[in-house]
Amino acid sequence: HAEGNINAGKQKSASCTSCHGDDGNSMVATFPKLAQQHSSYLVKQLHAFKDGSRNDPMMSAMALALTDEDITDISAYYATQKISENALPVLDSDDDNEKPAGKKDVQALIAQGSDLYRNGDLKSEVSACIACHGPFGEGNKPASFPALKSQHADYLIKALTDFKSGARSNNPENIMYMIAKKMTDEEIKAVSYRISMM
Ligand code: HEM
Ligand code: HEM
Incomplete structure (x- = not known):
């Protein structure tokens, strides 16, 4: 079945819940939510973990155990799940405490991230994220641009940092590498905080 079997996918995803949560609603900030993707x-991504073009010590082993059919079924299942209100992100409250003089507080970072997401940055030539990831962070299904909304900020920061360093290099045409390499660490944090609240 080319579209994947949702019910079979639910069964096969049992070994994923320990990290990705019930129905793909991970409660751990470094484990991405898979619901709605x-x-x-x-x-x-699962084929990339399996063939080694995307690397993660935990995921590479998990993906190796999956057949092509498992991958299609599990993906069909997660795509039909909803982001749970209970798994909405909680920003790292430590940030409120560590605000050395001159550093931005969380609200200012979110405003900066919002601007970057919608308008990009002309000066540093960072493309507007909205163009591919959509006004609500919903992504673009036909183009396979991933949904980002409500994703954990910590995971988003890691993903963007990995694109920037080249550690995650399987993105087509190196699109995300070209964008992330122009972003400062502060911009990465700002846009990640913003997206996590979408
Ligand atoms: C990432 C699926 C099990 C830890 C991912 C991604 C997918 C996925 C599709 C990429 C998400 C994205 O790019 O937005 C699955 C499936 C599993 C499974 C189908 C079960 C067969 C696990 C387990 C763990 C785990 C058991 C923990 C031991 C992670 C981590 C990442 C990830 C840490 C992020 C990797 C990175 O930072 O690049 N998983 N997963 N996964 N998964 Fe899993
Ligand atoms: C993937 C953020 C702009 C196309 C991603 C991911 C993040 C991200 C966090 C990884 C998602 C995950 O692992 O679940 C951003 C931000 C942008 C931006 C913050 C603006 C500063 C764009 C633009 C395009 C684009 C303008 C299209 C021209 C893609 C594609 C992927 C991706 C194709 C999937 C890459 C892959 O297969 O690994 N983006 N993005 N993004 N983004 Fe962006």
Whole structure:
């Protein structure tokens, strides 16, 4: 079945819940939420972990155990799940405490991230995220641009940092590398905080 079997996918995802949570609503900031993600994007990432073009010590082993059919079924299942209100992100409250003089507080970072997401940055030539990831962070299903909304800020920061360093290099045409390498660490944090609250 090319579209994937949702019910079979639910069964097969049992070994994923310990990290990705019930129905893909991970409660751990460094484990990405998979609920609502476009199935074509999930399929592509699972094949990338399996063939080694995307590396993660935990995921590479998990993906190796999956057949092509498992990958399609599990991806179909997660794509039909909803982000749970209970798993909405909680920003790292430590940030309120560590605000050395001159550093921005969380609200200012979120405003900066909002601007970057919508308008990009002309001076540093960072493209506007909205163009591919959509006004609500919903991504673009036909184009396989991933949904980002409500994703954990810590995971988003890691993903963008990995694109920037080249550690995550399987993105097509190096799109995300070209964008992330122009971003400062502060911009990465700002836009990640913003997206996590979408
Ligand atoms: C990332 C699926 C099990 C830890 C991912 C991604 C997918 C996925 C599709 C990429 C998400 C994205 O790019 O937005 C699965 C499936 C599993 C499974 C189908 C079960 C068969 C696990 C387990 C762990 C885990 C058991 C923990 C031991 C992680 C981590 C990442 C990740 C840490 C982020 C990797 C990175 O930072 O690049 N998983 N997962 N996963 N998964 Fe899993
Ligand atoms: C993936 C953020 C702009 C196309 C991602 C991911 C993040 C991200 C965090 C990884 C998602 C995950 O692991 O679940 C951003 C931000 C942007 C931006 C913050 C603006 C500063 C764009 C633009 C495009 C684009 C303008 C299209 C021209 C993609 C694609 C992927 C991706 C194709 C999937 C890459 C892959 O297969 O690994 N983006 N993005 N993004 N983004 Fe962006």
